[in-house]
Amino acid sequence: MKKLPLFIAAGLVVSASAASARDYIEIVGSSTVYPFTTVVAETFGNKTKFKTPKIESTGTGGGAKLFCSGTGIDTPDITNASRRMKKSEFDTCQKNGVKDIIEVQVGFDGIAFANSKKAEQMTLTRKDIFLALAKTVPGKYEGELMLNPYKTWKDVNPELPDIKIEVLGPPPTSGTRDAFAELALEGGCKAFPAIAALKDTDKNLYKATCHEVREDGHFIEAGENDNLIVQKLEANPNALGVFGFSFLDQNSDKVHGSIIDGSELSFDSIADGDYPVSRPLYFYVKAAHIGKIPGIKEFLTEFVSEDSFGEDGYLLEKGLIPLSEEQRESFRAAATNMTPMSM
Amino acid sequence: MNKSTQIVEAGLQKRYAKEKRFRLYGLISILISLAFLVILLADIIGKGYPAFQQTYVKLDVTIDGEVLGLTAESPEDKLYSASYSKVIRNALREKFPGVTDRKQKRALSNLVSKSAAYELRDMVVENPNLIGTSGSYWFLAKDDVDVFMKGNIDRNLPESDRRIKDYQLEWIDTLVAENRLEKRFNTVLFTEADSREPEQAGIRGALMGSLYTMLITMCLAFPIGVAAATYLEEFAPQNNKWVDLIEININNLAAVPSIVFGLLGLAVYINFFGVPRSTPLVGGLVLTLMTLPTIIIASRAAIKAVPPSMREAALGLGASKVQTVFQHVLPMAMPGILTGTIIGMAQALGETAPLLMIGMIAFVSDIPQSIIDPSTVMPVQIYLWSDSPERAFTERTSAAIIVLLAFLITMNLVAIMLRKRFEKRW
Known part of the structure; x- marks a missing residue:
């Protein structure tokens, strides 16, 4: 057939490309860090003559799995994480020969509990959030757990308005959901001494109680798309939405964030650590690839420059909350000296 | 009239009605699917057509060799790595003097897309003789300015609820009055690849x-x-x-x-x-x-x-x-x-x-x-x-x-x- 040469050509290309080296940086990992890394990558690509890195948003766990799969040239060079690398992930890395990993903290991200501007701003505590959204809540007797019976915010806390609990949030595959469970729900459930005591006696039950979200229609999984949640909030003033701070920042004319534990959600309150539902963002670099893939060192330098993650840097415009000056200094030193992390 | 004709005639009305109903159902289902199609298309086109236009800003730029640390004889890699964003920033500050607040200064440089500096760089690398000259150039406007110019930010909202603050409004109004803001066909959309800056992003x-x-x-x-x-x-x-x-x-x-x-x-x-x-x-x-x-x-x-x-x-x-x-x-x-x-x-x-x-x-x-x-x-x-x-x-x-x-x-x-x-x- 006439197409036969094309097959052969395609076959040749495959074998040729497998042998030749990659000339661009490959980054995987968290979808929360993705909006920041992409901006740095683009600036790096524009400023220097290196190719622009390719960034996949695979989620923190998926990224770590790919990153730790080996030191071959076909494995990613950098992985983003919206939490610190777990010990188990670090061990997998070590086992697969990924010995030297450089850890860089980028900044913080806040999680907003926002509702439409047409409705009144909510003042919540983490305990309220836990009681309103957990699958099981403490019952009448000490240590008893019951299925969440609360229907309105007033049932949870008499000071709250008498409207139906309706929260739009991310699905379990999302990093935002993990952080929401860990920071907001667990933060609230620790307020009950009986549950807090479980942590030492029955770790699994503690985790289930503190992390499981109710499934009776009061918490609505609205998909990974935070823009969609904002749109739905606009249409339904009674609903509350859970999403990242950068979306709140961009849509400040449509939605406002709730006050949580007495702290209003703002740039400063996250940076100061007052706002309780915020998390650190990281990325990890495979030291073995420095020198093999062109540009990793320069990319690192760009990322940790004051221009990008500093107090006035361009990442701030994208909604990143910067680290303190000493923290920035220490991570910059780690990145430039390529000091590997230990666990 | 025989019996079977009678039976047929008795049922005729019903059969005609049945046929009419069936045709009506068919028509209704077609109309429903058409309506959905129209809604879908109207929504997409209604939302999408402004993207085929993009706002540009005209700036009077002085390509100052001193600011850049360059002369027309500088080697190419020096020309490439100089900080052109400074030149753009200076041009904006000259246009709007008296901005001292740090936040406002940042907002001022954010009137123009980041790509302006790269565009200027490419021009200078192409023709180093531009160093030391001044001229008016059109640059991409930043996405917020673009969104505002397309009427998607309501200026009557209270300031705290707007992405564009009062001082930014003032600058934009001045630029509009001097015909320095212009909407043109968005060629970037068709010539560039993805970008995290909306104004530079293309397909x-x-x-x-x-x-x-x-x-x-x-x-x-x-x-x-x-x-x-x-x-x-x-x-x-x-x-x-x-x-x-x-x-x-x-x-x-x-x-x-x-x-x-x-x-x-x-x-x-x-x-x-x-x-x-x-x-x-x-x-x-x-x-x-x-x-x-x-x-x-x-x-x-x-x-x-x-x-x-x-x-x-x-x-x-x-x-x-x-x-x-x-x-x-x-x-x-x-x-x-x-x-x-x-x-x-x-x-x-x-x-x-x-x-x-x-x-x-x-x-x-x-x-x-x-x-x-x-x-x-x-x-x-x-x-x-x-x-x-x-x-x-x-x-x-x-x-x-x-x-x-x-x-x-x-x-x-x-x-x-x-x-x-x-x-x-x-």
């Missing part, structure tokens, strides 16, 4: 990625599919257990969820054969798997529809089996085969799920130059933009959908035209 990268991917899919799926269909229809032994088994499997494959092909591609092409991730090559290979069953089924139907008399006539005149198939059966079946292929390809063009597994859902801001450069495809680009926080991406998402729809309509038109042109009636 060229994704379009090229889609093109390369489709090219590979077509070069592989079409010959393999047609060959398989021809063999199964013309040469394979009839009523054979194995042939039946293959047939059932092909029909089954056509209904397998596409993500499964992605997983297969990850395991076989990437992990086993070492094909590079995120490239049109691996994307095309995976989509080939997905498209093959569609093409085989359509081609078999087309080949089956060629009347046996044609084959018999050819054989009777002394043609061999292969000659009969290639010179008579296949050309006659070609319109059907092509239609099936194009429909299969159109399906592949809109697919994202299998690409998720092979790393094509990625941020790629270089336009792919070959089938082994990292790239995305159109539907992935739409997905990525719809997930971005910046407001200006909303309209670009819809604009990308419009382009993709135009692409699909063209493909389907070609399918119809081919069918009309080569169709034979007997």
Whole structure:
């Protein structure tokens, strides 16, 4: 057939490309860090003559799995994480020969509990959030757990308005959901001494109680798309939405964030650590690839420059909350000296 | 009048009514689907058409050699790495003197896109004699300014609720009054690849990625599919257990969820054969798997529809089996085969799920130059933009959908035209 040469050509290309080296940086990992890394990558690509890195948003766990799969040239060079690398992930890395990993903290991200501007701003505590959204809540007797019976915010806390609990949030595959469970729900459930005591006696039950979200229609999984949640909030003033701070920042004319534990959600309150539902963002670099893939060192330098993650840097415009000056200094030193992390 | 006529007449009214009702139902269902189509299109076009325009700002820039630390004789890499954003910033400060607040200073430099500095750099590298001169240049405006100029930010809202603050409004008003802000056709959308800055983002990268991917899919799926269909229809032994088994499997494959092909591609092409991730090559290979069953089924139907008399006539005149198939059966079946292929390809063009597994859902801001450069495809680009926080991406998402729809309509038109042109009636 006439197409036969094309097959052969395609076959040749495959074998040729497998042998030749990659000339661009490959980054995987968290979808929360993705909006920041992409901006740095683009600036790096524009400023220097290196190719622009390719960034996949695979989620923190998926990224770590790919990153730790080996030191071959076909494995990613950098992985983003919206939490610190777990010990188990670090061990997998070590086992697969990924010995030297450089850890860089980028900044913080806040999680907003926002509702439409047409409705009144909510003042919540983490305990309220836990009681309103957990699958099981403490019952009448000490240590008893019951299925969440609360229907309105007033049932949870008499000071709250008498409207139906309706929260739009991310699905379990999302990093935002993990952080929401860990920071907001667990933060609230620790307020009950009986549950807090479980942590030492029955770790699994503690985790289930503190992390499981109710499934009776009061918490609505609205998909990974935070823009969609904002749109739905606009249409339904009674609903509350859970999403990242950068979306709140961009849509400040449509939605406002709730006050949580007495702290209003703002740039400063996250940076100061007052706002309780915020998390650190990281990325990890495979030291073995420095020198093999062109540009990793320069990319690192760009990322940790004051221009990008500093107090006035361009990442701030994208909604990143910067680290303190000493923290920035220490991570910059780690990145430039390529000091590997230990666990 | 006999009895049966009476029965018929008694029921006639009812039967007419029934027929009328049935026609009405049909009409209603068509109207409902049309209404949905209109709503969908109106929504997409309504949201997307502003993206075909982009705001530009005119600045009086002095390319000061001292600020840049350059002379016209500086070597090229020095010209390349100088800080041109300073020049832009100075131009803006000159235009609006008296801005001292740090936040306002930052807002001031944010009137113009970051790409202005790179544009200026490229101009100077091209022509170093520009150093020391001044002139008026048009630059891309920042996305917030663009969104405002398109009327998507209400200036009557209280200041705290607006992305554009009062002082920024003042600057914009001044610029508008001096005719320094202008909306033009958004060429960036068609010449650039993805970017995190909405004003610099375009669909060229994704379009090229889609093109390369489709090219590979077509070069592989079409010959393999047609060959398989021809063999199964013309040469394979009839009523054979194995042939039946293959047939059932092909029909089954056509209904397998596409993500499964992605997983297969990850395991076989990437992990086993070492094909590079995120490239049109691996994307095309995976989509080939997905498209093959569609093409085989359509081609078999087309080949089956060629009347046996044609084959018999050819054989009777002394043609061999292969000659009969290639010179008579296949050309006659070609319109059907092509239609099936194009429909299969159109399906592949809109697919994202299998690409998720092979790393094509990625941020790629270089336009792919070959089938082994990292790239995305159109539907992935739409997905990525719809997930971005910046407001200006909303309209670009819809604009990308419009382009993709135009692409699909063209493909389907070609399918119809081919069918009309080569169709034979007997």
